[in-house]
Amino acid sequence: MGGFPTVTDVARAAGVSRQTVSNVMNSPGIVRADTRQRVEAVIKELGYRPHASARRLRTRRSSTIGIRLDPMIDGISGSVLDRFLHALTEQADAQGLRVLLFTATSPEDEITQFRRLNDGADVDGFVLTSTFAGDPRTHWLIENGISFVTFGRPWGVDDMNDPQHLWVDVDGWAGLHEATRAQQEAGARRVAYIGWPSPSGSGDERRRGWYDAMTERGDVSADDLAELEIVTPDGVSQGTAAMARLRQNAGRIDAVLCASDSLALGAMIANPERVPVTGYDNTPVAAAIGLSSVDQAVDEVAAGVLALLTGEFGGKVHGAPESAEPRHRLVTPRLVVREFAAIPMDVPQDVRLDVPQSVPQSVPQDVPLDVPLDVPQ
Amino acid sequence: MGGFPTVTDVARAAGVSRQTVSNVMNSPGIVRADTRQRVEAVIKELGYRPHASARRLRTRRSSTIGIRLDPMIDGISGSVLDRFLHALTEQADAQGLRVLLFTATSPEDEITQFRRLNDGADVDGFVLTSTFAGDPRTHWLIENGISFVTFGRPWGVDDMNDPQHLWVDVDGWAGLHEATRAQQEAGARRVAYIGWPSPSGSGDERRRGWYDAMTERGDVSADDLAELEIVTPDGVSQGTAAMARLRQNAGRIDAVLCASDSLALGAMIANPERVPVTGYDNTPVAAAIGLSSVDQAVDEVAAGVLALLTGEFGGKVHGAPESAEPRHRLVTPRLVVREFAAIPMDVPQDVRLDVPQSVPQSVPQDVPLDVPLDVPQ
DNA sequence: AAGAAAAGTTTGATCGATCAAATATTTTCG
DNA sequence: CGAAAATATTTGATCGATCAAACTTTTCTT
Structure with a gap:
């Protein structure tokens, strides 16, 4: 009754x-x-x-994991986090775990939320995204003995092998290496790279993938290689400008690889010769425009995160330091190849580095564009 | 200790x-x-x-709301749901509510999840998205006396005034009406509309907004108006095809309005005259490409959803049928105007309705494109 | 100033499940 | 067969907070 x-x-x-x-x-x-x-x-x-709450009260565990819903999810690159979130929720559900969202305005604020959710027994552990060098969040969590796994490796010196820090990341090196190889096998010799300024954890990784593939092949001189590389902050208009500069300075270009889909979309715009462009993240934009892109296998990442969180260590290391179980996973991304230049684009011949005033800006000012997932800020 | x-x-x-x-x-x-x-x-x-769980056990309320993380969040249009989710989480946090995610593979599966989360006292109520005509979920929730609010009005006959069903929606009519007016004020007379086949709840609303604005102005004959309208399923390539057809059959076109950003992006491709194109949803793609678009004010929607969920009715109607408090909210969207054709595009002159085999497909096949938020499936 | 009313505080019971320890039952084996 | 061992089940206490009702103190009324 x-x-x-x-x-x-x-x-x-x-x-x-x-x-x-x-x-x-x-x-x-x-x-x-x-x-x-x-x-x-x-x-x-x-x-x-x-009754879930009664059980939690008695067992002192909530079967719930907390994850911050990142504000930058709005940008183009944010969709990787979306897809990750979806994969995580789906797989968590399958093993009886719930996913609780929260927001925070800064790392400090996020720590406050950690405390609140943990003290209230709302969650058993956390999944962190967008890690950066010297991240205060991981230190705090470790100090307070709270379970967590990060999507993104720790970028500090030596942090990567910190046995207290469990992480899953995508192997950007492998992604760019494969993308470069693919272009080479399709006949390209002079493959350019538009990347982010160093130091950038994931950016440097990706660059190295391209660089290694190029030097392994060995048919481009060191000088030429330097010409084929260009760095710029992330963004569509930055990609356009970088591409224009490459075309001025680098001589013949057979293909272009970019550190993000935003850059790739931009590069596509200043690309009248329709040189193949490859982006990174396989965002909906890339799919719609027909860009090849390196897909971060979010399903595998989610699976890895959950395995570490619920696995032997329960998200944290409690003894068993001699255990052979790995404390991190490096997921290999997949290259998604698309028909090149599905959307034919043309650009005025007079594109210069600084966009002339008389021509509309290629990127409107009203939207903050897409800080990529893992760039330290 | x-x-x-x-x-x-x-x-x-x-x-x-x-x-x-x-x-x-x-x-x-x-x-x-x-x-x-x-x-x-x-x-x-x-x-x-x-201790949150102890409190919940005693009070029999969880201060948590459940929301399904939609798989279609991956598409272009999905970003509206993203932004809504973010706004909802942020505002829920501010009033001490938590947001719990779950996934489901079908409406029936979703009902199973409702039962699970409700019986376990995991959540106090639900927020539903992507409502459609004859939605079994709302009936089930009402039958079982579970609190909920939908983002999206009920589309069945008479459902809209069902006092048991609290909802918040965006006024698509007003959005298209304003967008049409804006073009007219900028000097356009023959404004075309690319929409979805009827019946489509939100699609029909949007079309009516355009239609009403056009007839109010009264400077286009009924015959011409019929020529200026075209319907097609949603998608980028569909947009391209529709635009090409319009150009063949409709005579002069001063501006084009579309029921979605996907269609607008497609229309942009077959648009060598650079007729102004306006989309719907203000997705990151629209921002990046420089499309004007109708922005669904997700912050207001989230606020409305929470107000109804925590308000007088507590997400459901328990007596007080004489109350004056409204049981739904219609949020007026905002038109975001962008510099037209920020990205110059060109298209071969021989674009035909059926894309020729020798030309690369304008949309790759490997990604299911963007079912819009509120199209009944 | 006495009694009633209001305001403030405390006590015991309870939400629904699981833990720890006790008890009952079945199985094993000399 | 009968005692010890192994297995199965039950009982009482407990997790941490809030409710309902009892109790104490303060304020108001006449």
Whole structure:
């Protein structure tokens, strides 16, 4: 009559004790088969569902993980975080975990939220995104013994092997290496790279992937290689400007790789010769425009994050330092090849580094464009 | 020494009873000022935080709202849902509410999740997105007396005034009406519209906004108006095809309005005369390409959803049918005007309705493109 | 100033589940 | 067969907070 049935109701109906009902749900192994079946039948019949809060109060665990919903999710590159969030939620659901969102305006504010959610037993652990060098969040979490896994490796010196810090990341080096190889195999020799200024954890990784592939091949001189590289902050208009500069200074270009889809989209604009352009992140924009792009395998990342969070270490290292279980995972991204220049674009022949006043800006000012996922700010 | 301090610890340290501590937190008004200050000081000193699960067990409310993370969030149009989710989380946080995510593969599956989360006292109510005609979810929730608010009005006959169903929606009519007016004021007379096939709840609304603005002005004949309208399923390549058809059949065109940014992006491609194109949703793509677009004011939508969910009705109607408080909100979208054709595009003169085999497809096949937010499936 | 009313505070019970320890039952084996 | 061991089940206590009702103190009324 009242609300929902409780363990006591089920126990009475099945002619057993509360604890046996509890055991059927949590340690089926220790209940005799016939008893278990009887209880299970009653559970189904009454439509019994355990009361999550009561269980959490007693067990002191919430089966919930917290993740900050990043404001930069609005940008083009933000969609990687979206897809990650979706994959994480889906896979968490499948193993009985819930995902709780929160927002924060700064790393300090985020730490406040950590405390609030942890003290209130709202969550068992956290998933962090957008890590950066000297990230105060990871230090705080480690100090306070709170479980967490980061999507993105720690960028500080030596932090990468900190056994207290569990992480999953995408191998940007491999992504660019494969993308470069793909262009070379398609006949390209002079493959240019538009990247971000160093130091940038993930940016430097990606650049190295391109650089290594180029030097392994060995058919471009060091001087030429230097000409084929250009750095710029992230953004569509920056990509356009960088491409224009490349065309002025680098001589023949057979293909262009970019550190982000934003740059790639921009590069596409100042690309009348329709040189193949490859971006990074495989965002919807890339898909719509028909750009090849390196896809961060968010499903694998999510799986890795959950495995570490629920695995042997329970998201943190409690003893067992001799364990062989790896404390991080490096996921290899996938290159998504698309028909080149699906959208034919043309550009006035007089494109200069500084966009002339008489021509409309190629990027409107009203939207802050897409800080990429993992660039330290 | 053990874990965190509890009410009992605080009570002891402050020399009061548990209940007084509880009152300080929940009904400060009934505690004498000096007592309250003393207790508050102790709370701060001990760093006491209430245990969320214990509170929920006792009060039978979770201060958490559930929302399904939609798979279609990956598409271009999906970013509206993203932005809504972010706004919702931010504003929920501000009023002490948590947001819990879940995924589902179908409306039926979603109902299963509703049951699970509700029975377990995980959530107090739900926010639904992507409503469609005959949506089984809302019926189920109403039947089971579970609180919910939808982003998107109910599309069934008479459903819109169903007093059991609280909703917030964006006024697509007003959006298109304003966009049309804006073009007319800029000197356009023959404004075309690329929309979705009827019946489509939100699609029909938007079309009506354009249609009404055009007939109010009255300088285009009914025949011409029919020529200026074209319907097609959503998608970039569909937009391109539609635009090409318009150019063949509609005579002069001064401006084009589209039911989505996907269509607008497509239309942009087959637009050598650089007729102004306006999209809908103000997605990152529109921002990057420099398309004008109708922005669904997600902040206002989120505020409205929360107000209804926590307001007089608590997300559902329990008596008080004579109340004057509105049971739904219609938010007026904002037109974001951008410099036209920020990205110069050109198209071969021989664009035909069927894309020739020798020319690369304008949209790659490997990505399911962007079902818009509110199109019934 | 006495009694009533209001305001402030405390006590015991309770939400629904699980833990720890006790008890009952079945199995094993000399 | 019967005692010890192994297995199965039950009982009482507990997690941390709030509710409901009892109790104490202060304020108001006449």
